[in-house]
Structures are given as C-alpha cells and as structure tokens.
Amino acid sequence: MKLTDTPLTFVPPPRTGPAVPRARKIRRVALVTVPYHSGVVESAGTWLNVGFVYIAGALREAGYEVDYYDAMSLWHKEDDIRKRLEDFRPDVVATSAFTAAIVAATGLLRLAKEVDPEIVTVIGNVHATFCYNEMLNADRDAIDFVVRGEGERTLPELLSCLNAGDDPAKVAGIAFWRDGGVIATRSAGFIRDLDSLPTAWDLVEWPIYTYRAKKNSRLAIVSSARGCQQDCSFCSQKLFWRRGWRARSAENFVAELEMLHQTYGVNVAMLADEIPTLDRKRWERILDLMIERKPGVRLLMETRVDDIVRDEDLMDRYALAGIEHIYVGVEAGQQATLDLFKKGSKAEDSRRAIELINGADIVSETSFVLGMPGDTPETFRDAVELAKQYDPDMAFFLAIAPWPYADLYPELEKHVATKDYSKYNLVQPVVKPDAMSLEEVERELGRASRNFFMHKFQNLDRVSAWKREFMLSVFDILINHSYLSGQMQEMAAAGKRMPEEVKAMLKQVSAAKKEIRQGEARTFAPIP
Numbered sequence: 001m002k003l004t005d006t007p008l009t010f011v012p013p014p015r016t017g018p019a020v021p022r023a024r025k026i027r028r029v030a031l032v033t034v035p036y037h038s039g040v041v042e043s044a045g046t047w048l049n050v051g052f053v054y055i056a057g058a059l060r061e062a063g064y065e066v067d068y069y070d071a072m073s074l075w076h077k078e079d080d081i082r083k084r085l086e087d088f089r090p091d092v093v094a095t096s097a098f099t100a101a102i103v104a105a106t107g108l109l110r111l112a113k114e115v116d117p118e119i120v121t122v123i124g125n126v127h128a129t130f131c132y133n134e135m136l137n138a139d140r141d142a143i144d145f146v147v148r149g150e151g152e153r154t155l156p157e158l159l160s161c162l163n164a165g166d167d168p169a170k171v172a173g174i175a176f177w178r179d180g181g182v183i184a185t186r187s188a189g190f191i192r193d194l195d196s197l198p199t200a201w202d203l204v205e206w207p208i209y210t211y212r213a214k215k216n217s218r219l220a221i222v223s224s225a226r227g228c229q230q231d232c233s234f235c236s237q238k239l240f241w242r243r244g245w246r247a248r249s250a251e252n253f254v255a256e257l258e259m260l261h262q263t264y265g266v267n268v269a270m271l272a273d274e275i276p277t278l279d280r281k282r283w284e285r286i287l288d289l290m291i292e293r294k295p296g297v298r299l300l301m302e303t304r305v306d307d308i309v310r311d312e313d314l315m316d317r318y319a320l321a322g323i324e325h326i327y328v329g330v331e332a333g334q335q336a337t338l339d340l341f342k343k344g345s346k347a348e349d350s351r352r353a354i355e356l357i358n359g360a361d362i363v364s365e366t367s368f369v370l371g372m373p374g375d376t377p378e379t380f381r382d383a384v385e386l387a388k389q390y391d392p393d394m395a396f397f398l399a400i401a402p403w404p405y406a407d408l409y410p411e412l413e414k415h416v417a418t419k420d421y422s423k424y425n426l427v428q429p430v431v432k433p434d435a436m437s438l439e440e441v442e443r444e445l446g447r448a449s450r451n452f453f454m455h456k457f458q459n460l461d462r463v464s465a466w467k468r469e470f471m472l473s474v475f476d477i478l479i480n481h482s483y484l485s486g487q488m489q490e491m492a493a494a495g496k497r498m499p500e501e502v503k504a505m506l507k508q509v510s511a512a513k514k515e516i517r518q519g520e521a522r523t524f525a526p527i528p
Contacts, residue, residue, distance in 0.1 A: 036101035057198035130405035
C-alpha cells in the first residue's frame, strides 16, 4: 500500500463532526513509547518495543517516514519528548500502552497536540482494544483514533484513508469519536503469514538495550508466534488474540536471530511469545536449528508448565540450543485457586516443571499472584514456603491486577479499591482482601520477596557455578535497580549467614552509595 498522489488529507475533526480534507499530507509518523516506569521488568534490563519494529516496517513499506522513539527506555521526560517531536515534525504520533501506562499514554498524546494541534494521534494495544469507549469518552481531546488488534495493516490503511480524504469508518479495526459518540468499525482479521511481515530493526537505538544479568550484553525482544489458546481468567492475551495462535516458520525465526547477532551485535533475546512451544514439532525444529547454526544469541522465554512437563525428553536440547532462562507461571499453589484462574494445570505439574528446568541447568523463574479477596497474612507466608519447596531460582510475589476486560473482573469488582489504572502494575495492590488493608498487602508482598530471596542467597552452594554467578548478578539487580530495593536491603542487613560472595556484593553496594552521596555519577538507572 503506497501513498496516493491526491493532495487531500485528514484534519483532526471537531469533536462533534466528521473529518474534513486539507492540504497537508501525512508523511511522517512518530512511534513513541510511553514514559511509564514501575521498576518491575525494567529492573532487569532495557527492553525495546518489538511491536513498533513491525509497525515501523509496515509504515515504511507503505511509503511513510518513521521515527521509532523509545522514550520509556531513554527515561525521557516531557521536555525531551517535546524537543524530539519538534525536531521530527511528525504528522502522526502513535503510541501503545498496557493498562498501567494508559494514563501516561494519554498525557503523551495530549503533549503531541500541544506541539502541533494538527498532529493525528493514535493509540493501540490490549487496553485500548477493549476500553476504547471509556478512553474516547474521557480523553477525546487527546486521542483521534484507537487501533483495535494488530496494527501492521490497520495503521497504514487508516493513514492512506485519511490522505485520500475518505471516511475512516471504512477502515476495519479502529474506533474514533464523531457526532457526539464513539464509532467502532468491524474487527480486522489477523495477519496469517507472519514470515512476510517487514521489520525496521535499523531504526532501533541499539546501544541502550542491555540485560543487566549478563556483562557486555546487547538485548533484543523477538517474536516467533502470536496468540494464546488458554483460558486464564485474569489474563488479557486470550481475549486480544481471540484464542487463536499463529507462528513464524522455524527457519525464518532462527535466520532473524542470526541477522540480529551479525548485524547489530545482539547476544541475548527475550521471546515475547505467550506460548512459543505450543506446536511441539515446530519448537523441536527451532531447537535443532539453533543447535546446528549456533546463532550467537541466548534466549530468555516464558511458556506453560504443561509444555515443560510434555518436553521432559527435550530439556537437554533446550540447554544446547541456548535457552538460558525460562519463566513458567505457577500463580498459585492451591488447586482451587488455579481452577479459579482457569490455568488448566495441576499444582503438582508446576513443581515438576521447575524441577525439569533446574535439572537442565537453565534459570527457572515463576510468580505467585496474591491479594485475592480471601487472602490473609498466612496465605502470603504459605506462598513463600511453597516457593521454597518448588525451588525456582527466582520467584516474584505479585498483586492481582484486575484488568477491566478480563473474565475475572466481575468477581473482583466489589473488592477493587481504586480505578487509577497507573497502579495496575502488579506491584501496587488495587484489590482489598476482606481481612487485610492495602497497606498490609503491600507489606506482605515485600516481606514475601525478602524471605524467599534470603533463603535463595543463603543456599547458593546448591546451584551450579554459572548459576551462582548469575544469582549474584540478580542480587545486584534487586538491591540496586528494582522496586524491591528496600526489601532487599532489609534482607541484606539481616543476612548474617549470607555467603562470602553476597557479603562482598554488599560492600560494593555500600561503597557505591557513598560515592553517590559524595556527588559521583550514578551508574545505574533510577528506581522509580
């Protein structure tokens, strides 16, 4: 799809009327990440937005000039963003936001309108796909269009429609405000051939993307498949993907890893897939190709407990292929809670999956979702004890975040203590249990993390040499860079039986703090 020669284009309409043509054609598009920080995933490194890599590729193929601007990873604030927009002079500013970042995303688009009132503003991703009505009713001064679902086809189609002076209601997969109400067009179909999608890896500002647990790393986020066929009641992915699943070919995916290593120096990649292992035959082919071709990239990934148990006979190939870190969502130790969450797994399988990952000498990570209406301080402590028994290398204790579009929301709604979406980040409690205050939930979550990691760091002699080194890096991340910093420092202060390596790390932390107090430059990203 290319730009047409027509001189007509789109004027953001009065909020009560239809679009009108004007002379300025849409040529430049700024894709801007939301400057939102919660100290969760970002504590481990700097992560690029792989969705923008695909959308930028699609826009360029359609003839648009694109600025991929990762304001989040650059820790840019309003003045920085304003300058970048003024320098690039975009005709369109598009952003993408998960629920916790929606408030910041709206502020970003409002800023774009301040820079130039004629800028067309667009927002997409899961929250916008399902909550467009609420967003447009509340923030139609900032938001011109919502893209619902995948954006690689929808956004170029929308911009071409606007450049032609045509009616955007003809474009599938969008929503906008007109004549006093919200118009939502028919849903767009999914892209079937993922191998054919163009990318824009050359627009990525590569030096800023690193993985803190690995020295001299360059980190990419990659995608080998899209979709989820599970039925988890607290999750958004099954809804966004309509319980479908599509995958790139093994050959296409591994070739991309080779290219990223050879062209951009990438040596670590996080798989963004919800379930990369769903098709065992395809996954085996990926493992075999990585063992054969040695692309030079280590993989971090998440998958389902069931698939790890299924792949017991493949775990040695996982390790040989360069799978270095696997997250599986245990979420709960009680079968009743797993059933409520519709996880579709058995509690005993969770323990077995972590055993298999550890047995392959791969870093194991899991999480427990807490703060449900029936939770008490005792259930938090039980979760910690269960985590110790399961023995993952890392366990995180997260506050239930009731996405307003999730199946579980109606059951939790009366317990929701705030509708401030910026707090829906899995760290700040937003659901009040019957027997606990929000402050107690937050305190128990921190205590759970402190107690689990104290146990882990007191038993470093039980893991392999390379995992021991990795866990020391984790300790540095937790105490210096994460939202758990306070709890980890309490743990360190109480850790009389800590191994010598951990004590040495504590001395380094103390020295670094002294340097900072004396005005030396900070060597790590700020903790929000």
